[in-house]
Amino acid sequence: MPFLSPLERKLSSCKTFGPAEREALSTRLGRPRVVAARTELPLADENGPVAYLIADGWALTYKILPDGTRQVIEIAVPGDMIGVGALRVGSGDLMAATITTVTVRDLTAASFEALLGASVRAGMALLWSYARDESMLVEHLVDIGRRTATERVGHFMLELHGRLEQVGFARDGRFKCPLSQPLIADALGLTAIHLNRTLRDLRTRGLMIFRAGVVEILDMPRLARQSGFDGAYLHPAEPAATA
Amino acid sequence: MPFLSPLERKLSSCKTFGPAEREALSTRLGRPRVVAARTELPLADENGPVAYLIADGWALTYKILPDGTRQVIEIAVPGDMIGVGALRVGSGDLMAATITTVTVRDLTAASFEALLGASVRAGMALLWSYARDESMLVEHLVDIGRRTATERVGHFMLELHGRLEQVGFARDGRFKCPLSQPLIADALGLTAIHLNRTLRDLRTRGLMIFRAGVVEILDMPRLARQSGFDGAYLHPAEPAATA
DNA sequence: CGAGAGCTTGAGGCATCTCAACGGTTGTGG
DNA sequence: CCACAACCGTTGAGATGCCTCAAGCTCTCG
Numbered sequence: 001m002p003f004l005s006p007l008e009r010k011l012s013s014c015k016t017f018g019p020a021e022r023e024a025l026s027t028r029l030g031r032p033r034v035v036a037a038r039t040e041l042p043l044a045d046e047n048g049p050v051a052y053l054i055a056d057g058w059a060l061t062y063k064i065l066p067d068g069t070r071q072v073i074e075i076a077v078p079g080d081m082i083g084v085g086a087l088r089v090g091s092g093d094l095m096a097a098t099i100t101t102v103t104v105r106d107l108t109a110a111s112f113e114a115l116l117g118a119s120v121r122a123g124m125a126l127l128w129s130y131a132r133d134e135s136m137l138v139e140h141l142v143d144i145g146r147r148t149a150t151e152r153v154g155h156f157m158l159e160l161h162g163r164l165e166q167v168g169f170a171r172d173g174r175f176k177c178p179l180s181q182p183l184i185a186d187a188l189g190l191t192a193i194h195l196n197r198t199l200r201d202l203r204t205r206g207l208m209i210f211r212a213g214v215v216e217i218l219d220m221p222r223l224a225r226q227s228g229f230d231g232a233y234l235h236p237a238e239p240a241a242t243a
Numbered sequence: 244m245p246f247l248s249p250l251e252r253k254l255s256s257c258k259t260f261g262p263a264e265r266e267a268l269s270t271r272l273g274r275p276r277v278v279a280a281r282t283e284l285p286l287a288d289e290n291g292p293v294a295y296l297i298a299d300g301w302a303l304t305y306k307i308l309p310d311g312t313r314q315v316i317e318i319a320v321p322g323d324m325i326g327v328g329a330l331r332v333g334s335g336d337l338m339a340a341t342i343t344t345v346t347v348r349d350l351t352a353a354s355f356e357a358l359l360g361a362s363v364r365a366g367m368a369l370l371w372s373y374a375r376d377e378s379m380l381v382e383h384l385v386d387i388g389r390r391t392a393t394e395r396v397g398h399f400m401l402e403l404h405g406r407l408e409q410v411g412f413a414r415d416g417r418f419k420c421p422l423s424q425p426l427i428a429d430a431l432g433l434t435a436i437h438l439n440r441t442l443r444d445l446r447t448r449g450l451m452i453f454r455a456g457v458v459e460i461l462d463m464p465r466l467a468r469q470s471g472f473d474g475a476y477l478h479p480a481e482p483a484a485t486a
Numbered sequence: 487c488g489a490g491a492g493c494t495t496g497a498g499g500c501a502t503c504t505c506a507a508c509g510g511t512t513g514t515g516g
Numbered sequence: 517c518c519a520c521a522a523c524c525g526t527t528g529a530g531a532t533g534c535c536t537c538a539a540g541c542t543c544t545c546g
Contacts, residue, residue: 063385066471071385085374088367092378092476117363124331124356131328135335137380142306142314144388145432149534180492189388194534196494228309233335392502423524437502439526 006079006167007053007129013235014128021122028115029053030106041096041104043083048109051083057102058178062095062186072187074137075099075160075179079167084130087112100178135233144189147228149198152188154227157208157215162231173217177210249322249410250296250372256478257371264365271358272296273349284339284347286326291352294326300345301421305338305429315430317380318342318403318422322410327373330355343421378476387432390471392441395431397470400451400458405474416460420453 011017032055035041041052041059052059059076061083073094076082082096087109116123139159143152160177164170185195202208207223209216217223224230254260275298278284284295284302295302302319304326316337319325325339330352359366382402386395403420407413428438445451450466452459460466467473 063381065385065389069389071388073381073384085377088371088374093473094378094381113363113367116359116366120356120360123359123366128331131331134328134377134380135337137377137384138306138316138337141316141380141384141387142308144384145314146308146312182492191535192492193494193536197534200494230336424526425524434503435525436504436527440502443526 006055009167010079011125011129014125016121017125021119021125024115024119024122028111032103032105035098035102035104037098037101039098041098043086043094043096049086051081051087051107052104053107054078054080054082055103055105058099059102060097060099063093070186072183075187077163077167078169081129139233149190149194150201151227153195153198153202154207154223155229156188157217158224158227158229161217162234173220175215176213177215178213249298252410253322254368254372257368259364260368264362264368267358267362267365271354275346275348278341278345278347280341280344282341284341286329286337286339292329294324294330294350295347296350297321297323297325298346298348301342302345303340303342306336313429315426318430320406320410321412324372382476392433392437393444394470396438396441396445397450397466398472399431400460401467401470401472404460405477416463418458419456420458421456
């Protein structure tokens, strides 16, 4: 099952996730499936809600407002799950789609419940991952609510770098980034035009370059300082005491 | 156990939550405890992380940025839980505090894990509640990312009304609201000054009034239309098929 | 070879912020 | 019981960060 591996790398810092839990999870996920770039990932089918493990590639969740504007909620990279909340609650008007070509494994509501019943520890590990996603959502909220455009972009790229590094897709401040500028703008609550100017500003100040689908962070400490970035929330400490 | 009741009202639309689950949950919560207004609720103590059921009163979670500005993440009203994510992940720099005098019941990480092991159905019900919180967080993100000040305030108040109505604290567009203007501003990513002007604008347009700690929504349909509010996410449908 | 999407730049407008000031209320200590 | 501090609510005036409208370039894809 090589397709579990980015998730495993991510969960490696979660103590309750061992070989048994790995097995419990893997047997309940659907078989790996390739989905083309830029296609919707329905968060429900005729049998009920569906969540996805993104085994490879990039995806996103978003909402469309009545006036047609879009808010990107989460960017999913290999090892991430999307739609877990929707398993219990229905997706509401939340949507999901692939960005690149993606390999997914499905997780249905029934499988999820079965997993929870079969292995409390595996369930806790998934909950750990879910809680980490919530931390990112909270950071995202702070980003949009209280930071300037320059800070937002810096913070966004540093977070992405940290997450990709955990799963082996980034090193030394460099990573491939298949996101378009309009998409990033919709994630950060900016217009594509202003994002473009902000990227230019960061480039001329020698902090980071985003060109031709590649991000290069040139001065990580300085960029982190001026963006108010502290990556601790990406490497959550497991609480010491668990029964 | 009268103190469980707002939570029960909220969970009443969750099918997996029956008397047995109620019991499983209640025996694992700490005894009701009264906390004074405007005091911090530590999300961890010497034994590890702690979450809280807000049995009565209002509380909030927030983050403080290096420059001293504050972003309010969630407002908790009776029946809500705060800090559930922190049980698995540690609180990060997320903080929680009471707004009014509050009655809480503690939930420790160990109790939480025990609950999950003892009753899958109770665990699922909590997860249902947790997923609903995530929906609200997503709505909050859209609010701040893609809506104007007027829309944000309208949406915020309509959401609050919907949530309070579910637990019996609002009726006919009226509810007591102990939030100060600076606090609401910090929730919506605005300055207190601009929030004040926005409230005045909504008042003069006959949409809603917030004065002396009471919110009166005068024209709910019109306010909902101009705010892009659709309360469906507050009343999540349970997926039909669960094993 | 045309259409659509993304990237880039310019110019002007406006929503929101910043700075400043004042009155009312509450709580507190002398 | 009074004086004072602290916080909240309110309004004015001016500054600015980000948006809107507009246009041209490049690249990909059909």
